[in-house]
Amino acid sequence: MKGDSAMKRLSAFSASALLMALVLAPVPAWAHNMWVNAYDSFAHPPGHVLASVGFGHRQPQDDLLTTDFGTIRLATYELATPSGKRLALPMPDYTRHREPADAGLFMERGDIGVTKVSFGPESEEGVYVLGAETVPTHVCKYVNTKGRQSAALKAMDEIGDVREIIFSVMYSGYAKSMFSYGTSGIPEPLGHDLEINPQVDVAALRPGDLLPVEVTFMGKPLSCEGTDLVYVTAVSDTYGGPDGYMLMAYVMDGKARIRIPTAGRWMLAVFTMRDVEKDPTLADLRGKVLEAGYQATLTLEVKP
Numbered sequence: 317m318k319g320d321s322a323m324k325r326l327s328a329f330s331a332s333a334l335l336m337a338l339v340l341a342p343v344p345a346w347a348h349n350m351w352v353n354a355y356d357s358f359a360h361p362p363g364h365v366l367a368s369v370g371f372g373h374r375q376p377q378d379d380l381l382t383t384d385f386g387t388i389r390l391a392t393y394e395l396a397t398p399s400g401k402r403l404a405l406p407m408p409d410y411t412r413h414r415e416p417a418d419a420g421l422f423m424e425r426g427d428i429g430v431t432k433v434s435f436g437p438e439s440e441e442g443v444y445v446l447g448a449e450t451v452p453t454h455v456c457k458y459v460n461t462k463g464r465q466s467a468a469l470k471a472m473d474e475i476g477d478v479r480e481i482i483f484s485v486m487y488s489g490y491a492k493s494m495f496s497y498g499t500s501g502i503p504e505p506l507g508h509d510l511e512i513n514p515q516v517d518v519a520a521l522r523p524g525d526l527l528p529v530e531v532t533f534m535g536k537p538l539s540c541e542g543t544d545l546v547y548v549t550a551v552s553d554t555y556g557g558p559d560g561y562m563l564m565a566y567v568m569d570g571k572a573r574i575r576i577p578t579a580g581r582w583m584l585a586v587f588t589m590r591d592v593e594k595d596p597t598l599a600d601l602r603g604k605v606l607e608a609g610y611q612a613t614l615t616l617e618v619k620p
Contacts, residue, residue: 348372350388351583351613354446354493362435365495367395367405367446369429375553375615376581380426382412388489389451393429396506398442405431405446441498443519447506450489454605457482471604486605493615494518509534510610512548512584518616521576525618528573531586533610534597537570538588546588548572554580579620587611 351370357363371388372378381388387410395403408427417423429448457467459480468475472484490508500519505511515528529548531538540546550556550563555578565572567586576582589609592598601608 349583349585349611349613350448350450350489350491351375351615352446352448352491352493353377353581353615354444354495356495362437362439363497364432364434365444367429367431367433369393369408369448369491370615371428374557375551375583377428380412380424381408381428382410382426390429391449391451393448394446395433396445396447396503398440398444398503400504405429435497439497443494443496443501443503445492445494445503445506447492447508448490449508450487453487454485455487456484456605458484472606473604481606484604484606485609486601486607487609487611490610490612491615492613505532507535508612510538510586510588510612512586512612512614514614514616519619521616521618523577523579523618523620524575526573526575527584528571529584529614530570531567531572531612532570533588536597538567538586539569540566544588546586548574548584548586550574550576550582550584552578552580552582554578576618579618581615581617584614584616585611 348371353368353370353376355366368377369381369390370377371381389410390407393405393407395405397403408429410427412424412426414422414424454469454471455467456470456472456475457465458475458478459482460466460477461479463479465482471486472478472481488509490510492506492508494503496519500517502514502517505513511532513530513532515530521527531548538546546567547564548567556562563574565574574584587609589607590598592601592605592608598608
């Protein structure tokens with residue numbers, strides 16, 4: 317029936333929208349995102365950097381990784397040196413500690429992956445890249461063998477009592493930031509499934525400069541195709557973020573450019589939803605999910 321098909325499409329859209337809203341959607345920019353922070357300090361030479369994972373709405377830090385909206389678990393959390401060596405950072409502890417306190421408040425402590433990276437006499441000079449990726453999240457809505465609608469946080473092939481799949485989505489998030497020690501430049505990509513790569517030395521960016529980026533999906537340039545409009549958003553705690561809006565640039569042939577209007581910490585984000593059956597690069601996901609959503613963020617600091 318046409319009406320049934322329309323309702324199924326609506327249900328799938330609503331569920332996908334809900335998933336994105338609750339689990340790291342980059343659009344709008346004040347919905348939940350996952351990003352990484354890199355704060356450098358050279359007050360006491362040779363200096364150090366504090367790395368951490370951000371989650372929520374507002375930079376530089378919003379919420380813990382274990383929240384009322386679920387837990388964001390990392391598959392990787394690492395630092396790439398200028399020469400390309402990969403160093404694993406300690407994984408966050410996802411244990412939740414929430415207790416009531418006086419005055420009607422609640423006190424909660426948690427781990428956001430804070431790691432201090434200190435420089436020494438033998439440290440490489442150049443650009444370091446901090447990166448993280450999430451454990452994929454699956455959401456499936458289906459009709460079971462008893463004719464009832466049900467849902468599970470599993471892939472399709474992991475559910476036994478399925479008569480009909482209404483929708484099945486997988487979500488993966490990727491984040492990176494960068495910092496320089498001694499010298500700066502343009503770093504090599506980390507190789508994330510979805511990645512935003514700056515095409516200029518971000519340490520030299522100043523307010524009013526254009527920031528050109530390359531966006532890749534599975535190592536190849538991502539682009540607007542047909543009705544699939546792909547765009548990079550940019551938001552800062554000094555521009556857009558407090559007022560609930562963002563800058564935006566369409567991605568064409570893997571390229572986008574955004575003019576950075578103010579100094580401060582900026583987050584760029586891109587999102588793409590892929591039809592698994594139509595995308596040859598996702599052949600390994602066929603039979604597991606119908607759609608796969610990917611988000612990538614890039615955080616950077618623009619000096620005055």
